[in-house]
Amino acid sequence: MKYFTILLFALAFTLGCNDEPETPTPTATAQPNILLILADDMGKDATSGFTEGNTKPGTPNLDRLRTEGLTFNRLWVNPTCSPTRASILTGRYGYRTGVKWAGDPLPTTEKSLHQYIKDGTDGAYATALIGKWHLSEEGAVATPESFGIDYYAGLARGAVQNYYQWQLTEDGSGSLQTEYITQVFTDLSIDWVNSQSKPWFLWLAYNAPHTPFHTPPAAMHTQGALPDYTDGLDPTPYYMAAIEAMDFQIGRLLEGIPTEVLDNTLIIFLADNGTPAQVAQAPYSGSTVKGSLYQGGVNVPMFVSGKGVTRQGEDNSLLCSTDLFSTIANLTGINEAVYQDSYSFANLLTGGQGSRTFQYTEMDNGTTxxxxxxxxxxxxxxxxxxxxxxxxxxxxxxxxxxxxxxxxxxxxxxxxxxxxxxxxxxxx
CATH class of the missing domain: 3.30.1120.10 (Arylsulfatase, C-terminal domain)
Incomplete structure (x- = not known):
């Protein structure tokens, strides 16, 4: 396997912020490529390297990213996916954007990280988002492209009914796909990265290991000959198999990027929220994971390694998902340490102290x-x-x-x- 490194970033919040989007100062400095990988519903109890949970998936590629890079232990996200995605994309809390629960649409008035990077680098970066969107539905006015994302291909809605039969949205139109969705997102990412001639920022949003529980292709997991999942079966091996399949595809992606490009790439891996209740493991319970404000719902894994990362091991700084906005912007050369509700933690990749003294998260599902x-x-x-x-x-x-x-x-x-x-x- 090629040498590769990964950057796992945490999510963050900011105090005393302005509500109007700002335009960053352009920079001519050559900067690294940024690869942000987001898993869907994957808590610490399902991630190697953490003490939570007794059953772990086999994830050699994530393990290598973790051991070669930096693990952030105290990253907070939101209890469900859409608010976390919106917080990264805008650097703003959900009560400002209106995205406070899964499925809430993001207003087109919000400025995206992709647009902010393009403005702040005078167009030096190509940008893409491949995979799960879930900030608007198919046919909505608020398409990913309407937020200044150069290229989008993926799943507009929050989940699929079948990992082998699903609707791909690309270039504003949909097409029925019959290949395994995790592999298709990886193929699209490899193709896009290898077609770029300038620095790039790619947000790869896998929908794995989100339900439905299923059996991935046999070559992608180590859980054995699993029968088709039906209610009443233990969902844990199916959940672990989906994580292993995602890890397999991450390995394919890193192998598919030329060495000289990968050597100039920062990689970020994190999850959008905690483990689903059906597969929660001790010390968590079904009521303290995804969908809750307890640690099992909002304190998720994040690993960091790659170009410019000189630290290894663990970091216990307080971080929130909003902080990814200003951190990634910093890494592209934009000198804005604080943006809206986002504090940059780029300095933690080489040393120094975290700037956040409080973490914040929220939920509003219409009942709670x-x-x-x-x-x-x-x-x-x-x-x-x-x-x-x-x-x-x-x-x-x-x-x-x-x-x-x-x-x-x-x-x-x-x-x-x-x-x-x-x-x-x-x-x-």
Whole structure:
């Protein structure tokens, strides 16, 4: 296998932000290619290198990216996919964009990371998004191209009914596909990258390992001869097989990029939210993973390695998904450390300290409207209905004991007041 490296970035939030999109200052500096890989529904309990979960998939390509690069342990995303995707694409929180739950459409007034990079580099970068979109549906006015993305091909909706029979949207039109979707996204990515003559930014959004549970092609996984999935079967090996198939395709992608191009590429791998309830593993439960504001829903894996990354090992800086916007922009040569709700953590790739002192995330599914904020030690979850939960994450990392059940010690009471003040500053 060729030498390759990966960059896994975390997601972030910003305080005291302007609401109007800004235009960055152009730069003529030669910059690396950026490859952002986003997995769909993959928590720490399903990822090698983390203590959560007992059953892990075989992922040699992700393992190599992790061991050769930097693991960010405290990245926060949103509980479901669309808000996380919108936060990366815009650098703004969901309550600003209106994307607060899966399926919420992104307004065309929002400025995308792809457009921001093109403006800020005076068109030096080619940009693409391949794979799952889920910020508008087929036929909607808000197409990926309407956000300044040069090339889009993929799945407009949130999921497929069949990994082997699905609708591909490309160049504004749809076509029925009968090849395995994870492989098709990889093929499209290889073709696009190898057709570029200038630096590029590619966001590859796999829909794996999102449901439906299924059996991938045998050559792509190590889970054995799985029968077709039906209700009543244990979904775990099917879920693991989908992750292994994605890892197999990541290996194909990296092999398919010429060595000299890969040597000048930063790679980012992360997940959009935690594991689905059907396959959640201890210490998580079905109510503390995807769809929840608990750690199993919002604290996801992220690995980083590649061009310009001189650190290896683990980093415990506080990060949010919005932070990917300004970080990736920085890496293309745009000198904006803070943009809207996004703080750049590009400096962490070589050393230094993180700039974020609080993490923020949110959800609003029409029934539950709530927010979470943390300073790394304490975490406060607040609902619009007035319900609150407070956890001491250093002693209780999986949120088993709500401190508000009893009278608060002085330190916890002070921390709650600080978190409430920061939450008010963010949302008002």
């Amino acid at each position: 409207n709530a927010w979470a904020i943390s300073n790394g030690k304490y975490k406060l979850i607040t609902g619009a209905d007035g319900n609150e939960e407070l956890y001491q994450l250093e002693q209780d990392p999986y949120e088993n004991t709500n401190l508000l059940i009893d009278a608060l010690p002085s330190e916890a009471a002070e921390a709650k007041s600080v978190l409430e003040a920061e939450l008010s500053a963010i949302r008002n």
